[in-house]
Amino acid sequence: MTSPTPVPDSAWRKSSYSGSNGGECLEVADGVPGAIPVRDSKNPGPALTVPADTWRAFVAHVKV
Numbered sequence: 317m318t319s320p321t322p323v324p325d326s327a328w329r330k331s332s333y334s335g336s337n338g339g340e341c342l343e344v345a346d347g348v349p350g351a352i353p354v355r356d357s358k359n360p361g362p363a364l365t366v367p368a369d370t371w372r373a374f375v376a377h378v379k380v
Contacts, residue, residue: 327347328360330342
């Protein structure tokens with residue numbers, strides 16, 4: 317198991333599909349080589365870090 321990679325608050329972004337009504341959103345962070353950190357925007361605690369190739373496959377699948 318590896319230690320969590322610290323991600324600065326400025327690196328997190330929400331989907332452009334997220335509304336401004338405070339709904340349930342995921343945030344992703346840029347700048348972590350080979351990985352995509354993902355967290356809950358309402359409870360920005362620990363992040364789930366997904367390998368970048370796995371994240372790309374997930375995004376391609378949900379776009380269908």
